[in-house]
Amino acid sequence: MLDKNKEPFLLFDEWFNLAQLKELNDPNAMNLATISEDNKPHSRMVLLKGHSDKGFIFYTNTNSNKGLQISFNDNVALCFHWKSLQRQIRIEGTVNKVEDSTADDYFNSRGYISRIGAWSSKQSSLLESRTDLEKSIEEFKKKFPDKNNVPRPAHWTGFLVSPNKIEFWQDMPHRIHDRLVFEKQENHTWISQKLYP
Numbered sequence: 251m252l253d254k255n256k257e258p259f260l261l262f263d264e265w266f267n268l269a270q271l272k273e274l275n276d277p278n279a280m281n282l283a284t285i286s287e288d289n290k291p292h293s294r295m296v297l298l299k300g301h302s303d304k305g306f307i308f309y310t311n312t313n314s315n316k317g318l319q320i321s322f323n324d325n326v327a328l329c330f331h332w333k334s335l336q337r338q339i340r341i342e343g344t345v346n347k348v349e350d351s352t353a354d355d356y357f358n359s360r361g362y363i364s365r366i367g368a369w370s371s372k373q374s375s376l377l378e379s380r381t382d383l384e385k386s387i388e389e390f391k392k393k394f395p396d397k398n399n400v401p402r403p404a405h406w407t408g409f410l411v412s413p414n415k416i417e418f419w420q421d422m423p424h425r426i427h428d429r430l431v432f433e434k435q436e437n438h439t440w441i442s443q444k445l446y447p
């Protein structure tokens with residue numbers, strides 16, 4: 251059973267480490283839910299690219315739908331589901347851009363075509379034909395031919411989700427599952443409680 255006395259970030263680490271061993275693909279894939287200016291929810295998958303007791307980092311295009319939604323409303327939710335473990339982690343919090351140096355370091359660790367792709371893709375805009383994207387990739391390859399020197403586009407960065415709530419869900423026999431929720435208090439300590447499944 252889930253231990254109420256565990257520290258939430260340590261429990262996250264334990265589960266995430268296990269998922270990295272057991273999950274077939276993308277153990278770091280998580281659903282990101284945002285709210286648009288007209289108050290509608292939107293969700294899609296992104297990859298967790300860093301985490302600590304400060305929060306959970308993903309990278310994206312700031313001009314994408316999610317990027318614009320975050321700029322209107324910084325409340326977001328994340329959800330991991332690891333089928334191999336029959337476990338779910340839900341996170342709610344607020345989002346902020348990471349430091350430029352953090353985004354630069356991660357951007358520079360990506361492959362050349364991925365870095366070129368960040369320049370070439372007007373993420374979430376209408377694409378008339380795949381050829382337009384391919385042309386754009388070729389243009390940016392010409393503009394940045396040095397594989398060791400592709401600058402990070404201003405419209406591409408990381409976001410840190412600072413959690414105020416983290417819920418762990420473990421599948422149990424007969425669907426009598428185990429749920430443990432941690433909520434951050436004003437004094438920055440966490441309280442933990444069990445929930446009915």
Ligand SMILES: Cc1cc2nc3c(=O)[nH]c(=O)nc-3n(C[C@H](O)[C@H](O)[C@H](O)COP(=O)(O)O)c2cc1C
Pocket residue numbers: 276279292293294295296297298308309310311314315316317373374
């Ligand atoms: C497993 C998986 C991981 C993904 N990771 C990312 C990511 O880290 N960053 C990103 O911008 N899009 C990622 N995507 C694509 C997004 O789900 C989405 O299609 C894209 O970001 C555009 O979303 P938007 O129009 O809501 O902004 C991923 C998709 C999948 C299926």
